[in-house]
Amino acid sequence: MTAVAITETEGEYNFAYLDEQTKRMIRRAILKGIAIPGYQVPFAAREMPMPYGWGTGGVQVTAAVLGREDTLKVIDQGSDDTTNAVAIRGFFEKTAQVKTTSATKDATIIQTRHRIPEKELTEDQILVFQVPIPEPLRFLEPRETETRKMHALEEYGLMHVKLYEDIAHHGRIATTYAYPVKVADRYVMDPSPTPKFDNPKIDNMKALQLYGAGREKRIYAIPPYTKVKSLDFDDHPFEVQKFDKPCGLCGARHVYLDEVVLDDQGGRMFVCSDSDYCEERRAEGHVGDMAANPAASHLAGKSSGAAKTEAGE
Amino acid sequence: MTDFLSEEPLLRASGVTRFYGDRIGCRDVSFELWPGEVLAIVGESGSGKTTLLNCLATRLAPTAGAIEYRMRDGAMRDLFQLTEAERRFLMRTDWGFVHQNAADGLRMTVSAGANVGERLMAVGNRHYGNIRGTALDWLERVEIDGTRIDDDPRAFSGGMRQRLQIARNLVTGPRLVFMDEPTGGLDVSVQARLLDLLRGLVADLGLSVVIVTHDLAVARLLSHRMIVMRNGEVIETGLTDQVLDDPQAPYTQLLVSSILQV
Amino acid sequence: MRTRLCLNDVGKTFTMHLQGGLAIPVVAGVSFAVDAGECVVLGGPSGAGKSSILKMIYGNYRCERGQILVTEDEKIVNIATAAPRQVLALRQKTIGYVSQFLRVIPRVSAENVVAEPLIAQGTGEAAARKVARDLLARLNVPETLWTLPPATFSGGEQQRVNIARGFIAHYPLLLLDEPTASLDAANRAVVIDLVNEKKQQGVAMLGILHDLDVREVIADRVVDVSGFSARAA
Numbered sequence: 101m102t103a104v105a106i107t108e109t110e111g112e113y114n115f116a117y118l119d120e121q122t123k124r125m126i127r128r129a130i131l132k133g134i135a136i137p138g139y140q141v142p143f144a145a146r147e148m149p150m151p152y153g154w155g156t157g158g159v160q161v162t163a164a165v166l167g168r169e170d171t172l173k174v175i176d177q178g179s180d181d182t183t184n185a186v187a188i189r190g191f192f193e194k195t196a197q198v199k200t201t202s203a204t205k206d207a208t209i210i211q212t213r214h215r216i217p218e219k220e221l222t223e224d225q226i227l228v229f230q231v232p233i234p235e236p237l238r239f240l241e242p243r244e245t246e247t248r249k250m251h252a253l254e255e256y257g258l259m260h261v262k263l264y265e266d267i268a269h270h271g272r273i274a275t276t277y278a279y280p281v282k283v284a285d286r287y288v289m290d291p292s293p294t295p296k297f298d299n300p301k302i303d304n305m306k307a308l309q310l311y312g313a314g315r316e317k318r319i320y321a322i323p324p325y326t327k328v329k330s331l332d333f334d335d336h337p338f339e340v341q342k343f344d345k346p347c348g349l350c351g352a353r354h355v356y357l358d359e360v361v362l363d364d365q366g367g368r369m370f371v372c373s374d375s376d377y378c379e380e381r382r383a384e385g386h387v388g389d390m391a392a393n394p395a396a397s398h399l400a401g402k403s404s405g406a407a408k409t410e411a412g413e
Numbered sequence: 414m415t416d417f418l419s420e421e422p423l424l425r426a427s428g429v430t431r432f433y434g435d436r437i438g439c440r441d442v443s444f445e446l447w448p449g450e451v452l453a454i455v456g457e458s459g460s461g462k463t464t465l466l467n468c469l470a471t472r473l474a475p476t477a478g479a480i481e482y483r484m485r486d487g488a489m490r491d492l493f494q495l496t497e498a499e500r501r502f503l504m505r506t507d508w509g510f511v512h513q514n515a516a517d518g519l520r521m522t523v524s525a526g527a528n529v530g531e532r533l534m535a536v537g538n539r540h541y542g543n544i545r546g547t548a549l550d551w552l553e554r555v556e557i558d559g560t561r562i563d564d565d566p567r568a569f570s571g572g573m574r575q576r577l578q579i580a581r582n583l584v585t586g587p588r589l590v591f592m593d594e595p596t597g598g599l600d601v602s603v604q605a606r607l608l609d610l611l612r613g614l615v616a617d618l619g620l621s622v623v624i625v626t627h628d629l630a631v632a633r634l635l636s637h638r639m640i641v642m643r644n645g646e647v648i649e650t651g652l653t654d655q656v657l658d659d660p661q662a663p664y665t666q667l668l669v670s671s672i673l674q675v
Numbered sequence: 676m677r678t679r680l681c682l683n684d685v686g687k688t689f690t691m692h693l694q695g696g697l698a699i700p701v702v703a704g705v706s707f708a709v710d711a712g713e714c715v716v717l718g719g720p721s722g723a724g725k726s727s728i729l730k731m732i733y734g735n736y737r738c739e740r741g742q743i744l745v746t747e748d749e750k751i752v753n754i755a756t757a758a759p760r761q762v763l764a765l766r767q768k769t770i771g772y773v774s775q776f777l778r779v780i781p782r783v784s785a786e787n788v789v790a791e792p793l794i795a796q797g798t799g800e801a802a803a804r805k806v807a808r809d810l811l812a813r814l815n816v817p818e819t820l821w822t823l824p825p826a827t828f829s830g831g832e833q834q835r836v837n838i839a840r841g842f843i844a845h846y847p848l849l850l851l852d853e854p855t856a857s858l859d860a861a862n863r864a865v866v867i868d869l870v871n872e873k874k875q876q877g878v879a880m881l882g883i884l885h886d887l888d889v890r891e892v893i894a895d896r897v898v899d900v901s902g903f904s905a906r907a908a
Contacts, residue, residue: 249497261534265523268526333540335540605781658730659735662692663693
């Protein structure tokens, strides 16, 4: 993560695309965000060579903290090989020539959209989130001037209005992702559209968490070992999703599963959303009850193929 | 039971003046409001009554003058010397504000129950069942059927919206409520029901109220005292029935003689 | 006997600004007193200012000259200069007003209209409503009407509801504004009884009564208002 001054060659990109002044500006915003956990720091987001909604905020944060020695992992919905993840990984391979990986344990920086890896992160890692709408109060209060004031004065009754509406209409808190949290007993924060299943991981995490919203031009952060509480009611406490089956491929329980449709006959299975975690378990010899199913074999095959490639590195 | 002889006023306005550029909003208004007292500010459109109300409720900063309020600890504080946090806390706990247009005072996209419960959640109530129970209780008090608790106010009639707005304001047991033409724009029969409801609530809860209205009948039914305004200035003040039965100022005489008799 | 009410050189003129500031003198130099347990009736022709005097004492009309002194507990209050909230306090505890016309409050039932002044003085709602029902029964208001708002009642029924409302609470000073006008003989007798009961309780009363028979029975003294005519003065 050491910032490295490089000699620019005409016609080439600066290291990690952004110029050094911009990276400094972003680092200042990040430092302020770390100093005030959960507080949304405005920053002068740049135009990036990708559309808004494709992770421009996360990419700028990653570019600002990335050093030559870093190993980058990019995931989208838990997977390393969706279009968004592949594109962003390719972007940094081209502009920063850093090592990339799909193995959580090998990465020093993980940029993510919509998931947190199942494997516990360490103090040596940074988790960078792509954030579409950073303002948790926006749901009920459209005025930015007003939401800023509400944060400043810690007026968070509105967040509970939203949860109240959930229970009134659905009998329970139906918010399943972007589930609001209170950081260090002070700021209410949107943990980006990760499933609430991942909220307990945010609490007291060993790794530094950085959140970047490109369109909305906001950065916020959660320093390592910070208390993060999911909002709830005394009589409707916060709960994570429960899956009644283990992963069909690796047999893992207590992980976040994606539903995969196998055919047009109604065949489907549930597999780990974190593809790296699933592969690692299978490499260790864990087998799910669907692993032998021919319809599922292409899933397992493709993934294990990727694993093999990495193993060869 | 209203104690008209309590020693200390709840609200004191001294020389309250508000200019909009060169134009006068209101000028040099002074009065005291005691606990349990209903004060009507009457006058025609443009008389400055709404400007005055907004200054009193700290929604608008006066150009000159002071407004003091007796906090729950008994101390008289200048409202514009309070921190914004203190002022906003006051506004959502110890005060209410009933707007003429209910949409200005309600969250139109959340349910009636959440509208009533919001202030409770804002002061830290974290028990869904209790919040809902209190909301149901208040809906009943303002004569809204409990089965409507999960409907949002867009599905409500004008009168129901106004009653919902009142419940939303009263749920934290405020001591002072500001009302801006609360019955304006409602059908006569709906108006009568609302007035009766307000009258009952004000008496039961011992509320102090500052109500702005151009309707002298509303002022007579609800208020103890009246301030008559014209061109931003106070023309006449006094007991409501005295001002209406024995108006002194030429303008008040004109106003009173202009009431349609049914 | 204790003096409850004392008027001292009271005068009033209406200024009609809408008629070029026309001044209409009403009364001048009004001076008399009413003692506890006494019923004083104001006499004199229509337009002599009887009603205006009653309204100045109750505070509906502003008293411009002189003093209107009322005994409130151990204090003496001058209504002519009292602050509005002092007048409101007097109306809650000290001065009652029985008028001919009911100002109808939408949707409030007859028994609640009657009970209200008692509740305002601190009596519990249930107890106050019981007293209200007894009074409505005495004044022959049909029981079927008690729980209905009086807006739709006949004129006589409304008047009796208002009389009940005026008599229900205890005020040391009671103002009677034609309480028996247009009542039948039976109900007139009830009002006479009510006035006599108040006298027994030491209530000072000041009334306007055109009904000579009733006046004969209840008036301890008649004060002729024509003597205070502003025009004569």
